[in-house]
Amino acid sequence: xxxxxxxxxxxxxxxxxxxxxxxxxxxxxxxxxxxxxxxxxxxxxxxxxxxxxxxxxxxxxxxxxxxxxxxxxxxxxxxxxxxxxxxxxxxxxxxxxxxxxxxxxxxxxxxxxxxxxxxxxxxxxxxxxxxxxxxxxxxxxxxxxxxxxxxxxxxxxxxxxxxxxxxxxxxxxxxxxxxxxxxxxxxxxxxxxxxxxxxxxxxxxxxxxxxxxxxxxxxxxxxxxxxxxxxxxxxxxxxxxxxxxxxxxxxxxxxxxxxxxxxxxxxxxxxx
Numbered sequence: 711x712x713x714x715x716x717x718x719x720x721x722x723x724x725x726x727x728x729x730x731x732x733x734x735x736x737x738x739x740x741x742x743x744x745x746x747x748x749x750x751x752x753x754x755x756x757x758x759x760x761x762x763x764x765x766x767x768x769x770x771x772x773x774x775x776x777x778x779x780x781x782x783x784x785x786x787x788x789x790x791x792x793x794x795x796x797x798x799x800x801x802x803x804x805x806x807x808x809x810x811x812x813x814x815x816x817x818x819x820x821x822x823x824x825x826x827x828x829x830x831x832x833x834x835x836x837x838x839x840x841x842x843x844x845x846x847x848x849x850x851x852x853x854x855x856x857x858x859x860x861x862x863x864x865x866x867x868x869x870x871x872x873x874x875x876x877x878x879x880x881x882x883x884x885x886x887x888x889x890x891x892x893x894x895x896x897x898x899x900x901x902x903x904x905x906x907x908x909x910x911x912x913x914x915x916x917x918x919x920x921x922x923x924x925x926x927x928x929x930x931x932x933x934x935x936x937x938x939x940x941x942x943x944x945x946x947x948x949x950x951x952x953x954x955x956x957x958x959x960x961x962x963x964x965x966x967x968x969x970x971x972x973x974x975x976x977x978x979x980x981x982x
Contacts, residue, residue, distance in 0.1 A: 711754050716922045720750045724951045725978050726786035730802045732971060736811060737802070740949035740961050742783040744886040744919070745775075745853055748944055751925040752851055753787050759848065763792040765818035771848050772837045774822035776830020777855035777884060779963075781813035781823075788819035822852075828861030830854065831881060835867050838876040849932065850879045857889030860898055865910065872911030875937030880929070881907075883941065884919065886948035890962045907941035919944025952977055 731737035801807030917924040949955030
């Protein structure tokens with residue numbers, strides 16, 4: 711896909727997610743919207759290897775959404791790849807449905823699950839090390855929340871990955887500067903995240919996480935140094951695409967009114 715096609719795919723993803731959440735009035739729209747372009751770049755931009763209809767392809771790249779409250783961002787994509795019927799999107803969070811608020815291993819295409827934060831990079835490290843030992847050629851991509859980076863397990867895993875030179879692992883930090891309690895820097899100042907990852911032995915780059923040009927360029931740097939893993943600090947906007955949700959922590963898991971639903975649908979270019 712070219713850049714314009716990827717931008718349209720990101721809009722499609724936002725629309726699909728909005729419909730999913732509004733059917734049941736459950737879900738985390740802003741957390742998913744901030745990483746929409748990241749996920750589209752991985753799955754549709756030729757970055758991650760994935761075979762339509764074959765979620766268990768041994769040569770596939772592994773993608774882990776460690777910020778588990780945004781797990782649903784994968785659901786329309788995995789259905790689009792033919793991993794399960796698209797009708798499952800209509801049963802999101804319903805009893806008997808495949809797709810819950812948080813992902814689980816019953817869902818084809820899900821590589822790692824997270825309710826408690828901070829564990830995705832540890833799982834990714836295991837995948838990367840196992841791949842090396844097996845002589846496999848797959849990459850592992852882990853999407854972290856910036857609020858999630860408060861967790862000590864993130865930095866334990868970061869040291870492990872750097873020590874073992876697991877350069878087929880890429881971390882993308884969704885740097886939307888918000889968590890459920892407010893602005894991340896007001897709660898606990900994280901400082902310069904790019905410098906912090908570098909200090910742990912990683913290559914690191916800071917980009918606009920909504921720019922496909924910058925995302926594609928950043929992903930191209932993976933595996934290009936002397937064994938160092940890559941951390942991409944993706945500056946994003948929580949709720950990107952719906953004006954009244956953008957950059958507002960109170961919308962973490964809040965549902966809009968009927969009037970706000972109409973406004974959101976208009977901004978997303980949806981009918982009705």
